Amino acid sequence: MCSSEMLLSLVTLLAVLAPVYQAALVISPLNDASPRSRREAEGHQQDISKDGIDMYSVRIVSTITSRFANTVTTSRLKNKNPDAREVKFELQLPPHAFISNFTMVIDDDLYIGVVKQKKVAKVQYEKAKSQGQSAGLIRTANTSPDNFVIAVNVASQSKVTMEVTYQELLQRQLGRYSHVISLRPHQLVHHFQVDVYIFEQQGLTFVEVEDFHSSHAVNLTRGEQKAHITFKPTLEDQRMCLNCLETKLDNDFTIHYDVNRDLDAGQIQIVNGYFVHFFAPVNLHPLPKNIVFIIDISSSMWGQKIIQTREAMVTILGQLKPEDHFTLVQFSHRISTWNDEMTIANEDNIEKAQEFSRQLTPSGMTNINDAVLRGSAILRKAREEEKLPAQSASILLLLTDGDPTYGEKNKENIRRNVKNDLGEDVVLFCLGFGMHLDYGFLEKMALENQGLARKIFEGADAPLQLKGFYDEVATPLLSKIHLEYPDNIAVNVTRSEFETYFDGSELVVAGRIVNNSLESFSSSVTAKAELGDLTLIADVGINDTEDLLEKQQYIFGAFTERLWAYLTIKQLLTQRMIEPNPEVKQILTDRALNISLKYGFVTPLTSMVITKQQRVKKQAPDVTARKVPPTEGKRKVTGVDSDPHFIIELPGQQQHLCFNIDEEPGRIINLLTDIDNGISVNGQIIGAKKVDDKTGKLQTYIGRLGIVLSDLGIFIDISTESIVVRDSNGRTKFPWNDVYVKKDNFSIQVSDLDKLFIFLPIDTSFEVVLHRVWRKNEIHRSFLGFYTMGESSFSPRTHGLIGQFFKEPAINIFNIRPGQEFDKPIATMQVKGHTLQVTRGHQMDYRTHKHGRRSGDAVTCWFVHHNANGLIDGDHSNYLMPDMYSFLDTRGMV
Known part of the structure; x- marks a missing residue:
């Protein structure tokens, strides 16, 4: 498709920060079905297409660990029309989320979003368009920033799979965390499923799903620390009416929960440094609060706004506690107060203030500056006269629907005046009522005074919104x-x-x-x-x-x-x-x-440019024959071992390349990712017990491996102590011992107490070597070596520090000359458009070592310095992973 056939554009996307973390869990729709059953599912279902667009599946998977949520939304559809049609995708994001990943597959063409600086992304996008390439641009927008819309023109009979990942830190409000997922597919979907997994180390006190239509399709299971919520509506559950094609899914799927807690210093979690x-x-006595309500009664508040404000204020005033002090300031171009002094919240004063609130009448212009300063002056006077409790919290709550139009109208001056007057002992909260106001001004003024701002949207529930915000700040502890x-x-x-x-x-x-x-x-x-x-x-x-x-x-x-x-x-x-x-x-x-670029977040400073990459069809694995790899004889050497040294064989050029990755202990690096075959291998670096006195260096090794076989739903955790295999049936832990386990098209075999063979369903295998070190060794620790076999069985898109070399790069080595050490000459190497200086040396292939004795074969290689910069795609930091089971994101490296 050319650029005229396809347009990806973000109409609106949340501009506030949030994830995330690159998608560690990528679950495509119908992932559990075989290619044949998937074709049957797509070809023999009831025709529910809308304008010739058939939505096969929508799958949403959220994983929440310690309040941090990662959400992956995958949609799959087909254009059944005889001509191209535009399809719009909509994703409404929570107000604290950042998009961290976007990919789309149209037939066999893969489009991957890469986070760039905004200007760079714009230039790259325009260049791709000018060259007739399919491309797109995702950026933050200034309007409706929580709504993400993509329009794409889909060719006739083409299939599209779109995946969006976003992350957010759930905010605790009113004693609970709320995770909100937008369910707005705009048409019926053959397979619609939502899965939410929650893990909280502190333990769960409650988990509940907010009631909505089709709630009978919700299933919730929970334990002490974990919960799993599913929502899987049938077509009948989705239909607006019997046999009609309109969907009634147009709402939010909301989960609330909280965790156990006590009066202590809280919970600290440490992972990888x-x-x-x-x-x-909890269990604290509330602080008395001193609160001044500053209410806009300018003429723009006329009508429903002032009616709703009166209603909310009557309710809020009735919730004040007897130890609280308060007053009200009303303002238009004039400023007046219910009482010029802070007043104790007894029953008589509350009734008088409520009656005052019922009489609020709009007129005139808007003098925000003097209104806030009047409220501040009342608080300050009460403090100076020691009429307020010594241990108490002072709050100004401003409600306005407009910009300053009277008195001081320069917003920068107003912010400066308010900040200087309030000092550090008063918190300012700003509530912006309606859509026609400068919310940014209110937000900045609140943030400068240790508070926050909130929009109150016009509608029947506006009084509930006002009261809801007040409830959040009603009880300072x-x-x-x-x-x-x-x-x-x-x-x-x-x-x-x-x-x-x-x-x-x-x-x-x-x-x-x-x-x-x-x-x-x-x-x-x-x-x-x-x-x-x-x-x-x-x-x-x-x-x-x-x-x-x-x-x-x-x-x-x-x-x-x-x-x-x-x-x-x-x-x-x-x-x-x-x-x-x-x-x-x-x-x-x-x-x-x-930081946004390093961690791949779409923020107000970055955009995500969509570029096309070739995708090769995945072939069904042939597992009818499997051969145990030979333990003797010459084999191709591709792996990582020792400090940690990478050994890469280039058989077509009869050369070996070696390099080190110098990273801190605890870091996780991707060794291999084959996204087409659902395979990922990550290694975690461990450090020696102390710096080596001879070399002055802290040696590092691979101390742990995490292997994902997503097509089989298998996760393997290999450490120097044990081998753990997880699947849908649970978790099995094996010692390093003589054992053989076979499961489906996968098996593992441990031999000689320190060699682990992992046989994969694509007629290839991995070998892991355990190097045991005497526990009382003052410097070294036990560590692992990792080697691959049968590289030709991996897909052409395989990548990673090792996997990228399955497709052999062309190298040119010349100008060989003496080095500083007589047996280590240096040379110039040209590779991937870079000119590097390399050193001739050797590394050890330990696959032939004997149990109980660390020995192996010496491999002569050209050593590439500086973390293999220029040899590997991108920078070595691109291969750092957030956890042991992540798939590598190659965006920006190739």
Whole structure:
């Protein structure tokens, strides 16, 4: 298709930060069906096409680990028309989510979204269009930022599979987390299924699905720490009426849950050198609050707005507690108050304030500056006269539907005046009523004063929206909260100081741990509570997190680094929004941009450009014959072993290439990803016990392997201690012993106590070598070697640090000359358009080693320095993975 036949455009997409983490769990529709049964399913179903477009399946899979949600939406359709037709996809995102992945397959053409800086993405998109190539652009929009629409022209009889991944950190509000999935397919779907998996280490107190039509198609199962919710509506469940083609799925699928908690310093989780700290104590006495309601009664509030405001204020005032102090300020171009002083919330005063609220009448223009300053002055006077409790929380709540039109109208000046007047002891919340206002102005003013802004949408439920927001801030429990971590151990820590903690919410802090030898990690929390100063201490053993990691991988894997990136970008964008200094603003922008690009998030600073890549059809595996790989004789050497050294054989050129990847212990690197065959192999780096005195280096090795066979639903976790196989039937743990296990088209075999063979259904296998080291060795640890066999059986799209070399690159080696060591000459090598200096040396192939004795065959190779920069596609950091079971995303590398 040319560019005139296809247009991918993001009409609207959420501009607020959020994931994510690249799609670790990619589940295509009808993934469990064989090619034959899939064709039958598509060819012999009731015709429910709409305008000749048949939607075969929609599959939504959300995995939630420790409040961090990864959602993958996969849609599959076919254009049955004799001509091309435009199809629109709509994905409504939650208000804190970031898109992190987008792919689309049209017949055998693969389109992959690559996150770029906005200007770079725009240039690349326009260039592709000018050359007649199919391309697209995904970017954030300024209007309706939570609605994502793609329009694509589909050729006659063509099939389209579209996959979008987004991530978000669930916000705790009113004592629960809410995960919202938009269900708006706009037509009937043959196979519609939603799966939500939840894992919370603290334990689940409740899980519930918000009631909606077709709720009978919902199934919920839960245990102490895990829950699985499915929604699988039939065609009859989806129909608007009997035998009609209109769907009634046009709503949100919402899941609420909460976790166990206590009055303590919260929960700290550590994975791969990154920590996340969740703080949400309970059983605290509420702080008295001092609240000033500042209400816009300008003429634009006439009609339904003022009626709904009166209704909401009467309800809210009735919920004040006897220990609270309050007053009301109403403003148009004039400013007036219900009482010029903070007033105790007794029954008589509340009734008088409610009657005052019932009489609110709109007229005049809008003087926001003087109204907020009047409320601030009332609070300050009460403080100075010591009429308010010493341990209390002071709040201004501004409700307005318009821009400043009277008095000080310059919004920058208003923000500056308010910030200077409020100081650090008053929190400002801004509620923007309706659509015709500068919400950005209100948001900045709130953020500058430790609060937040919220839109109140016009409609019948506006009073409920107003009351709902008030409920979130109605019960302050702590003020002046400071979460502190050890100096020189925790770095790049996200925001850790907060003015107020409200009941039902949660504070989240993340950071990086730089001391690899640390056995425990501690945090202290200090705050002001109703009964006085509060200090809490949290301490967690780092080694204890290994079991936690294993449990998390049941659903999500090592999530903490992605969550740290998510929080950091979000906070940098917030700081950037309110920073007045242009130089500082640019620094914040650059940092947020770099992290967005590194972790593949679509943010206000980045866009996702859609480019075409060739996709080769997957062949059905032939598993009728399998041969055990020979244990003797010369074999092709492709693998990774020792420190960790990669050995790549290029048989067509009779050469070997070697390289190292120097990364910190705990990092996970992708060795091989074959997306067509559903195979992924990741290795986790471990470090020696201490720096080698002779070399001055900390040696690193592969200490753990994670292998995914997604077509079989099998996950293999290999460590130096055991081999764990997971599938739909559960989890089986094997020791390194003489054992043989066969399951479907997959089998494993351990021989000689230290060699593991993994036979795959594509007539190939892996070999893992266990190098045992004496436990009392002062420097070294036991580690693993990994080798591949039968590379020709993998698909041409196979990639990874090892997998990319299954397609042999052309190299040219010349100008061989003496090096610094007489037996290690150096040379110039040209490869993949790069000119590199390489060194001749040798590495060990340990597949022939004998049990109990570390020995092997020496392989002579040309060594590529600097993390194989120029030899491997992209940068080595592109191969860093968020968890042991992720598939490599090659976007931006090739």
